[in-house]
Amino acid sequence: MMRFFIAAVSFAQLLSWLTLAKVPPLSPDILLGCNDPEAEAAAMVAVNYINAHHRHGYKYTLDRIENIQVSSRTPNREIHSLEVELDLLETKCHALMPTPIQDCPVRPRAEHAVEGDCDVKLIKVDGNYTVHSHSCKSEPDSAEDVASACPVCPPLAPMNDTRVVQGVDTLLHQINSAEDKPHYQLHEIGRARIWTLPEHAVELEFVVAATNCSTQDAKSAPDSCVRLTGDDAQFAFCVGTVKTNEDDTVNCTNFKPQSAASGPSPAHPHPKGQPAVAGSGHHHLPHLKLASSSGESSSSEMKVPTAAAPSAAPSAAPPAAPSAAPSAAPSAAASLIVKRSIAEKTILLLPRCPGKKRFI
Known part of the structure; x- marks a missing residue:
């Protein structure tokens, strides 16, 4: 009886191994990394959209792509929907100024700079990204960070x-x-x-x-x-x-102010020019869920090339074989190096997120 039980367990393990070996590895284009050109293009569309709808305070620039997830794809594998998490930094350009974001200096930490975190959902159709919804929060650096950069500088x-x-x-x-x-x-x-x-x-x-x-x-x-x-x-x-x-x-x-994007904008000033002054030290990024519509600003779109075939560049994520257990499937925020030996071959899944920081 014990021999039969051992044989049954061994046979089950063999079937599991054969199943893994026969399933084709995930295509690298599904595992979109935070440093991939396509992720960068989507992030820039998101930042432009956020700045176009943020009418108070200052413009923000991208510091790092924290995470990216492909929600769904069309049958031809063109990205249909994706979600990005962005780390943003405050610049010295007011939100109404027409200055391109690449020409706006990032506010130094000694001035008690403000950081933003945004979750953005984008749709890609025919190579064009469009923001579907976004939600942001912002807060100044800690007093400790300001003191480390400038011990005598006051907070906001x-x-x-x-x-x-x-x-x-x-x-x-x-x-x-x-x-x-x-x-x-x-x-x-x-x-x-x-x-x-x-x-x-x-x-x-x-x-x-x-x-x-x-x-x-x-x-x-x-x-x-x-x-x-x-x-x-x-x-x-x-x-x-x-x-x-x-x-x-x-x-x-x-x-001359840049053209205002359509859609709601919080805390507009009083009609006579006397704005209601907030009690905080900075103007918060809009914490709004904005559904896309035909009237959205053109700043939320950018023509980008479709995803190229995966190359052998070191930054590209090699394919990974899926596990029979659902919990072993690679997540969008893979943060550990996972090794799995299948048919005497080691599949290496490198961390894809978060992406590189643009500013120190």
Whole structure:
């Protein structure tokens, strides 16, 4: 009886081995890696889309593709649906500025930079990626990270802090004191920091919008001034410092706003130009589920080549034979090196995610 039991177990193991040996290995194009060109192309479409729909605060740039999953494919193996997890970094370009993201400097950690995490679902049809939905969250670096980069640098101050609001009013009055210039209204406060060493100072970044009045007109009838819209819209991004000795400085850069993407956008300013100032130190990335529609911005699409045949490059993931147990199938976030010996051949599945970091 024992011999029969041992023979049955051995036969079952043999059948399992034969099954694995006969199943063709997974095609490498299914195991899309975070550093693959196709993943990079999808990520850039996602970042462009996020920036187009983020109308407050600052633009974000891609730091790393954290994970990527192919949800479904059409019969011809063209990617139909995929999901990406992205690590983003705040830049110094305001969200309304038309500056291309590649020309926007990344904000240094010493300035208490903000990081973003986004989950984006994309659809690919005929070589074009389109964002189907996205959800983001953002938060500043920890105080410890700021201190490690600059021990004396202060953290972000709440934008509704009395000293911040008064400082912006002071600098806005200075901007509007020039003769025969457009009269500006506050659009929004971007960020602020309050220094105590070597002297007390409030460091500010904010955006102002031009009105249909000159500074001279606004002195006699300020309530009649209305901000310019449409093709006439004009904004200025201002950086300034207010000090206790009244040695205040402010420098502004004028720009025409980039076209707004369709769809909801949170926290729009008050119609009269006095925005509701958030109590946090930064403008959060939109935590929205946005379903795609025919009216989406063209910035959410990018023409990319279809996936090329797998090459022998070292970065390409070699094929892996699936296990009979479902739990042994390679996951989209494979983080360990898995070795399996089949028919005296070792199949090596290299980690595909997370991808490379672009900034230190």
